[in-house]
Amino acid sequence: MYDVVIIGAGVSGSAIARELSRYKVNVLVLEKNEDVCSGTSKANSGIVHAGHDATPGSLMAKLNVEGSQMMEELSKELDFAYERNGSMILCFDKKDFNKLQDLYDNGIKNGVKNMEIIYKDEIKKLEPNLTDNVYAALYSKDGGIVDPFGLNIAMAENAATNGVKFEFNAPVVKIEKGNGYWAIDTDKEIIKTKCIVNAAGVFADTIHNMVSKDKMEIIPRKGEYYLLDKSIGKFTNATIFQLPTAYGKGILITPTAHGNMLIGPTANDIPDKEGTNTTREGLDEVALKSMVSSEIVPLRKVITSFAGLRAHLKSHDFVIEEVEGCDGFFDAAGIESPGLTSSPAIGKMVGEMIQKKLHLEENPEFDGKRKDILNPKNLTEEEYEELIKEKPAYGHVICRCERVTEGEILDAIHRPLGAKSLDGIKRRTRAGSGRCQAGFCSPRVMEILSRELNIDQSEITKSGGDSKIIFGTDKDAYRRAN
Amino acid sequence: MRECDLVIIGGGPAGLAAAISAFDSGIKDILILERDKELGGILNQCIHNGFGLHTFKEELTGPEYASRFIDKVLERKIEYKLGTMVIDISKDKEVVAINPEEGLFHIKAKAVILAMGCRERSRGALNIPGYRPAGIFSAGTAQRLVNMEGYLPGREVVILGSGDIGLIMARRMTYEGAKVKVVAELMPYSGGLKRNIVQCLDDYDIPLKLSHTVIDIQGKERVTGVTIAEVDNTGKPIKGTEETYSCDTLLLSVGLIPENELSEMAGVELGITSGPIVNESLETNVPGIFACGNVLHVHDLVDYVSEEAGFAGKSAAHFIEDQKKFEDKGIEIQINTGDKVRYTVPKTVHPDIMEDEITVRLRTTNVFKNVYLNCYAGDKRIVHRKRPVIAPGEMENFQLKKEDIKDLKAEEIITVAFEEE
Ligand SMILES: Cc1cc2nc3c(=O)[nH]c(=O)nc-3n(C[C@H](O)[C@H](O)[C@H](O)COP(=O)(O)OP(=O)(O)OC[C@H]3O[C@@H](n4cnc5c(N)ncnc54)[C@H](O)[C@@H]3O)c2cc1C
Ligand SMILES: Cc1cc2nc3c(=O)[nH]c(=O)nc-3n(C[C@H](O)[C@H](O)[C@H](O)COP(=O)(O)OP(=O)(O)OC[C@H]3O[C@@H](n4cnc5c(N)ncnc54)[C@H](O)[C@@H]3O)c2cc1C
Numbered sequence: 040m041y042d043v044v045i046i047g048a049g050v051s052g053s054a055i056a057r058e059l060s061r062y063k064v065n066v067l068v069l070e071k072n073e074d075v076c077s078g079t080s081k082a083n084s085g086i087v088h089a090g091h092d093a094t095p096g097s098l099m100a101k102l103n104v105e106g107s108q109m110m111e112e113l114s115k116e117l118d119f120a121y122e123r124n125g126s127m128i129l130c131f132d133k134k135d136f137n138k139l140q141d142l143y144d145n146g147i148k149n150g151v152k153n154m155e156i157i158y159k160d161e162i163k164k165l166e167p168n169l170t171d172n173v174y175a176a177l178y179s180k181d182g183g184i185v186d187p188f189g190l191n192i193a194m195a196e197n198a199a200t201n202g203v204k205f206e207f208n209a210p211v212v213k214i215e216k217g218n219g220y221w222a223i224d225t226d227k228e229i230i231k232t233k234c235i236v237n238a239a240g241v242f243a244d245t246i247h248n249m250v251s252k253d254k255m256e257i258i259p260r261k262g263e264y265y266l267l268d269k270s271i272g273k274f275t276n277a278t279i280f281q282l283p284t285a286y287g288k289g290i291l292i293t294p295t296a297h298g299n300m301l302i303g304p305t306a307n308d309i310p311d312k313e314g315t316n317t318t319r320e321g322l323d324e325v326a327l328k329s330m331v332s333s334e335i336v337p338l339r340k341v342i343t344s345f346a347g348l349r350a351h352l353k354s355h356d357f358v359i360e361e362v363e364g365c366d367g368f369f370d371a372a373g374i375e376s377p378g379l380t381s382s383p384a385i386g387k388m389v390g391e392m393i394q395k396k397l398h399l400e401e402n403p404e405f406d407g408k409r410k411d412i413l414n415p416k417n418l419t420e421e422e423y424e425e426l427i428k429e430k431p432a433y434g435h436v437i438c439r440c441e442r443v444t445e446g447e448i449l450d451a452i453h454r455p456l457g458a459k460s461l462d463g464i465k466r467r468t469r470a471g472s473g474r475c476q477a478g479f480c481s482p483r484v485m486e487i488l489s490r491e492l493n494i495d496q497s498e499i500t501k502s503g504g505d506s507k508i509i510f511g512t513d514k515d516a517y518r519r520a521n
Numbered sequence: 522m523r524e525c526d527l528v529i530i531g532g533g534p535a536g537l538a539a540a541i542s543a544f545d546s547g548i549k550d551i552l553i554l555e556r557d558k559e560l561g562g563i564l565n566q567c568i569h570n571g572f573g574l575h576t577f578k579e580e581l582t583g584p585e586y587a588s589r590f591i592d593k594v595l596e597r598k599i600e601y602k603l604g605t606m607v608i609d610i611s612k613d614k615e616v617v618a619i620n621p622e623e624g625l626f627h628i629k630a631k632a633v634i635l636a637m638g639c640r641e642r643s644r645g646a647l648n649i650p651g652y653r654p655a656g657i658f659s660a661g662t663a664q665r666l667v668n669m670e671g672y673l674p675g676r677e678v679v680i681l682g683s684g685d686i687g688l689i690m691a692r693r694m695t696y697e698g699a700k701v702k703v704v705a706e707l708m709p710y711s712g713g714l715k716r717n718i719v720q721c722l723d724d725y726d727i728p729l730k731l732s733h734t735v736i737d738i739q740g741k742e743r744v745t746g747v748t749i750a751e752v753d754n755t756g757k758p759i760k761g762t763e764e765t766y767s768c769d770t771l772l773l774s775v776g777l778i779p780e781n782e783l784s785e786m787a788g789v790e791l792g793i794t795s796g797p798i799v800n801e802s803l804e805t806n807v808p809g810i811f812a813c814g815n816v817l818h819v820h821d822l823v824d825y826v827s828e829e830a831g832f833a834g835k836s837a838a839h840f841i842e843d844q845k846k847f848e849d850k851g852i853e854i855q856i857n858t859g860d861k862v863r864y865t866v867p868k869t870v871h872p873d874i875m876e877d878e879i880t881v882r883l884r885t886t887n888v889f890k891n892v893y894l895n896c897y898a899g900d901k902r903i904v905h906r907k908r909p910v911i912a913p914g915e916m917e918n919f920q921l922k923k924e925d926i927k928d929l930k931a932e933e934i935i936t937v938a939f940e941e942e
Binding site: 047048266270287313316318319321322341342343344350420423424425428431432433434435436439442474476478479481484493495497500501502503505506507508509510511512513514515516517 | 554604606608619620621623625640642643644645646647650652653654655658659662665668670671673674675676698699736737741742743769770779
């Protein structure tokens with residue numbers, strides 16, 4: 040019997056897992072996909088919101104500001120990419136200025152620091168690529184960007200190192216109440232636990248509704264993006280938002296923690312909880328609206344597009360609580376934006392709730408530090424030379440666009456909760472995420488995965504499940520026919 | 522730091538031919554750096570025949586063609602390093618490379634030849650909406666999987682792009698037991714060689730749909746279907762023409778991009794081909810850095826790559842032997858692209874130092890019939906040749922004679938155009 044089973048290994052589930060690993064407690068994370076960070080946490084803007092957006096007094100406002108303030112230290116502890124690049128909300132029309140002022144006031148109420156309203160000249164000085172049509176901006180120096188994969192993977196890895204178990208390809212299909220425990224059915228086995236944390240993202244309603252009479256409905260709200268080639272450099276330094284206008288919510292332009300530029304997202308409610316396809320209309324909207332902030336966004340440098348789904352609740356607030364009438368069942372639901380920013384605070388909050396519930400004692404062996412995959416690009420030439428001498432695999436470049444070596448890929452495979460698929464490698468090392476989009480490196484990465492995991496190449500997937508890369512060997516159809 | 526007369530980056534057909542020719546022009550201290558496991562470049566995965574018709578008057582496969590050049594490199598004992606990735610070049614021709622054996626090392630070269638080839642455009646660059654499942658390959662990646670590793674990437678295939686790689690892969694996938702359902706091409710004409718359309722599609726009854734593109738990709742884990750639609754003359758899909766093919770694989774053969782990130786690090790200026798802007802010696806704007814092959818502009822026939830690279834090798838040798846001559850080149854004449862011409866290589870000539878005759882290569886902007894290739898030196902027409910059919914997929918060339926342009930003044934230009942008469 041487990042003390043706690045967490046459903047979902049996105050940023051929410053992983054943050055909660057890590058917080059729980061501070062205690063002496065038996066925790067299992069169940070994830071339906073083959074890897075951590077494969078739901079909404081892998082497809083978002085990667086922004087650490089300062090916190091002026093959320094309604095004062097809401098849980099969202101509280102956790103956003105807390106999470107944002109925890110992020111820098113966490114990034115040092117867990118060694119993931121985070122940068123405080125600042126954010127601007129642009130106002131294009133004097134008539135809308137009061138809305139900007141409202142956001143500033145919101146920010147003050149929410150406890151956001153280092154905000155300031157600036158005007159055209161100063162804006163253009165800071166961000167010369169922006170349009171001349173800008174009037175004013177709410178400039179938040181505490182706004183930041185984070186590597187969402189890095190954050191998610193780091194928290195999960197650290198939880199695993201501190202004793203949390205993870206099971207992948209384990210979709211929860213049914214939950215039943217036993218006598219003093221919950222019985223979770225994953226299609227493969229029945230798992231018993233004292234407590235459950237529901238951190239299933241857009242599927243949190245499905246999980247919630249398995250146990251509660253009070254039904255919940257989560258609406259997937261799709262956001263589509265364009266990602267631009269690194270070669271254009273920092274088109275903007277800060278994250279550039281647009282003030283919502285009569286024409287709807289704006290489109291942002293931001294550098295990512297990896298040095299690309301990202302533009303998006305749209306916001307459309309859709310029926311399909313796995314509908315992460317991009318659409319012509321959506322992408323055209325991104326392109327068109329981005330031009331409001333800058334007429335010279337280098338759209339010709341698009342290297343890929345993607346979409347993510349916000350787990351939207353009508354109440355538009357996070358629901359983090361023990362569900363009434365369901366002793367030991369906790370929801371972490373409705374975790375839409377700014378869920379990434381808030382995740383450290385969500386982890387802390389749920390961790391404390393469960394500590395109280397189960398009267399947990401501290402785990403004296405807890406080690407909150409984690410080192411990321413060694414990136415030789417961050418070494419001096421002398422250090423790099425030494426490294427290759429010691430481990431020649433670091434001299435073997437596999438991904439040419441992002442210059443990722445075999446050494447890094449081996450590290451990604453063999454560390455706790457290691458990568459098992461091409462996407463797993465990509466999210467951990469960036470191999471395949473550059474301008475050629477894995478055309479060059481995928482056969483080479485497949486070879487390494489096959490060798491290291493001791494599986495046939497035909498078993499290798501892009502992202503688990505049926506996403507196999509190859510279907511057999513040359514002419515096998517003829518051989519089978521004969 | 523190691524010093525070297527000539528460093529060649531890339532050991533494909535361009536790098537090999539450049540090395541051989543530089544050697545034969547008197548430069549012995551040459552180093553070829555190649556990131557792959559073997560010499561030969563993209564030819565190693567082109568196991569179909571049709572290579573070398575111009576050079577050897579025989580139909581060779583890609584590896585056979587490459588091996589003729591590799592043999593010559595070996596005979597001459599030209600040094601090469603495999604598994605070695607060049608990661609930086611500076612303006613003063615310091616090359617930085619890494620490999621597992623030697624680690625990170627610097628080489629100071631007197632001249633550098635860029636021969637890095639090109640890469641394929643990806644789906645992202647094309648902006649095709651839809652899901653992002655497994656089963657979407659660039660044609661070259663699929664070619665490598667099939668021809669070098671023996672794996673079949675899929676069984677039911679749609680191909681976007683009718684350039685040569687797309688056509689060749691349509692046939693190859695068919696050979697290997699897959700069903701190719703359709704080849705869609707955005708343009709109203711194929712980007713590939715005529716003979717490839719006949720031998721790779723027609724012979725296997727594979728339909729080619731011109732003026733069509735992919736507008737949606739279905740399948741959450743693996744591709745389950747692809748929707749194509751006809752496009753109007755601005756390239757926009759026409760409503761009501763959508764057709765969905767069930768398939769497990771989409772191959773993209775949608776263009777090659779010269780791979781010039783390294784060139785840019787050295788301050789090399791790029792032009793409309795996405796490759797370096799070069800002069801009559803195939804020298805870039807950075808003195809002593811030369812370029813040839815697909816890194817300079819995408820070729821359809823490897824014979825022309827070898828020829829061009831041979832010339833680059835010779836030029837580099839001259840540079841190393843007589844830098845003075847290259848420093849004072851005399852007046853520079855621009856080659857302008859006139860009507861129906863997309864680009865020319867080279868882009869400038871220095872009549873004072875040029876050879877008696879050089880090859881100018883060019884591509885047109887569209888398909889045209891019964892035109893003349895005309896070249897003017899100032900106002901004077903110096904080349905006039907009938908071309909029954911020209912297409913963007915087939916590179917054109919002509920010889921530019923020193924004698925015809927030696928009297929041009931600095932402000933005069935050379936113009937190349939396809940004209941009605
Ligand atoms: C377009 C967009 C932009 C955003 N931008 C930002 C931003 O800039 N800043 C910010 O702070 N936030 C942003 N967010 C919000 C943020 O991405 C999310 O709040 C956060 O990633 C949610 O994490 P999660 O762990 O709750 O959910 P998820 O990452 O979706 O994780 C849920 C996990 O549960 C698993 N699961 C589901 N059902 C089951 C089951 N039955 N059994 C087992 N496992 C199951 C899923 O596979 C998944 O891995 C954005 C969101 C979107 C969509
Ligand atoms: C599918 C296909 C079919 C073709 N069919 C025909 C045909 O039928 N007939 C015909 O004549 N031609 C054909 N061609 C064209 C011919 O193969 C090419 O024109 C030729 O290979 C180009 O030569 P290259 O040396 O410029 O480039 P490549 O062959 O691409 O060689 C470049 C080399 O540089 C290396 N390199 C790149 N960057 C670095 C770096 N940073 N450090 C070290 N090394 C590096 C690469 O690994 C590669 O080996 C075909 C090409 C393809 C792809």
